[in-house]
Amino acid sequence: MGQAYAVTAEFYDLLQAAEQLGVTERLLDRWLGRPEVGVLDVGAGTGLATARLAARCAVLVHAVEPAAGMRAVLLSRLAGQPDLLARVRVHARGVQELGLRDVADFGWCLNTMAGLDAADRAGALAALAEALVPGGRLVVQRPPAEAADSRRDLPSWRLGGDLYTGEVTTVRTGPRGVRWRFDYRVSRDGALVREASEVFDGHLASEPEFDAELAAAGFTAVAADTPGIVIARRR
Ligand SMILES: C[S@@+](CC[C@H](N)C(=O)[O-])C[C@H]1O[C@@H](n2cnc3c(N)ncnc32)[C@H](O)[C@@H]1O
Incomplete structure (x- = not known):
C-alpha cells in the first residue's frame, strides 16, 4: 500500500472532486441522521467526505486512510480550520488493522471496497462491525459486480x-x-x-456475494441507494 495513490493523489481532487462531492452531499442529506457516538470514514482518501462529515456532526470523525499521498491532501484540507481539526482523528492504516471498538454509530465507505479482494473485504467488514456500536448505520459502496473493457x-x-x-x-x-x-x-x-x-x-463481487459478506460480519442490509450503495445496520 506504501506507494499506492502516489500519482493519483495530485490529480484526484482537481479531476474528481466535483462529481464525488455531489454524490457525497446527496447521500449525507439522506442517510447521515444525527450521529451521537462517532463517525467512521473508511478509505477517506483526500478527505472530501471527511470534511463534510466533520462540518455536519458534533462528534469525532475517524478518518481511516493508509496511503500517505492521499492523507497529505486530507491534512491540507483540514489545516487552519480549528473547528474541523478538533473533530477529525486520522488513522494511518488499512481498515482491516483498525482495531477500534464501539467508537461510532455511523460508518461511511465509498469507492474503496472495489480495491479489496474477498479476504480483505471480510477483514474490512469485520473491523467496521467492531468499530460500530450495535444499531449503528453503515453506508457502503459495493464492489462492482461486472466490468467490461x-x-x-x-x-x-x-x-x-x-x-x-x-x-x-x-x-x-x-x-x-x-x-x-x-x-x-x-x-x-x-x-x-x-x-x-x-x-x-x-x-468483482456479485450483489448476493457482498450481501452475504455483510451478513457474515454482523450487518443487516436495510436499504439501497445509487451508485451501488448499501445502507446496513450493525446487529
Ligand atoms: C478511490 S479512493 C476514494 C476516496 C474517498 N472515499 C472518495 O470517495 O473520494 C480509495 C481510497 O481507499 C483507500 N484504501 C485502500 N485500501 C484501503 C484499506 N484497506 N483500508 C482503508 N482504506 C483503504 C485508498 O488509499 C484510497 O485513498
Whole structure:
C-alpha cells in the first residue's frame, strides 16, 4: 500500500472532486441522521467526505486512510480550520488493522471496497462491525459486480491556461478481476507538458456475494441507494 495513490493523489481532487462531492452531499442529506457516538470514514482518501462529515456532526470523525499521498491532501484540507481539526482523528492504516471498538454509530465507505479482494473485504467488514456500536448505520459502496473493457475521460480543468485531463481504461484481468489504468496529462497550447499514470487492481463481487459478506460480519442490509450503495445496520 506504501506507494499506492502516489500519482493519483495530485490529480484526484482537481479531476474528481466535483462529481464525488455531489454524490457525497446527496447521500449525507439522506442517510447521515444525527450521529451521537462517532463517525467512521473508511478509505477517506483526500478527505472530501471527511470534511463534510466533520462540518455536519458534533462528534469525532475517524478518518481511516493508509496511503500517505492521499492523507497529505486530507491534512491540507483540514489545516487552519480549528473547528474541523478538533473533530477529525486520522488513522494511518488499512481498515482491516483498525482495531477500534464501539467508537461510532455511523460508518461511511465509498469507492474503496472495489480495491479489496474477498479476504480483505471480510477483514474490512469485520473491523467496521467492531468499530460500530450495535444499531449503528453503515453506508457502503459495493464492489462492482461486472466490468467490461472500456475507456472514459474524467472531467478536464484549466489551470493557469494549462489543460489537465484524465483518462480511465478498464480491462478485465480474469473472471473476478479488473484493472483500472488512470492516465493524467497536462497540456499547454495543445502540446503535452507532462503525463503520469497509475494502475489499480480491483475485485468483482456479485450483489448476493457482498450481501452475504455483510451478513457474515454482523450487518443487516436495510436499504439501497445509487451508485451501488448499501445502507446496513450493525446487529
Ligand atoms: C478511490 S479512493 C476514494 C476516496 C474517498 N472515499 C472518495 O470517495 O473520494 C480509495 C481510497 O481507499 C483507500 N484504501 C485502500 N485500501 C484501503 C484499506 N484497506 N483500508 C482503508 N482504506 C483503504 C485508498 O488509499 C484510497 O485513498
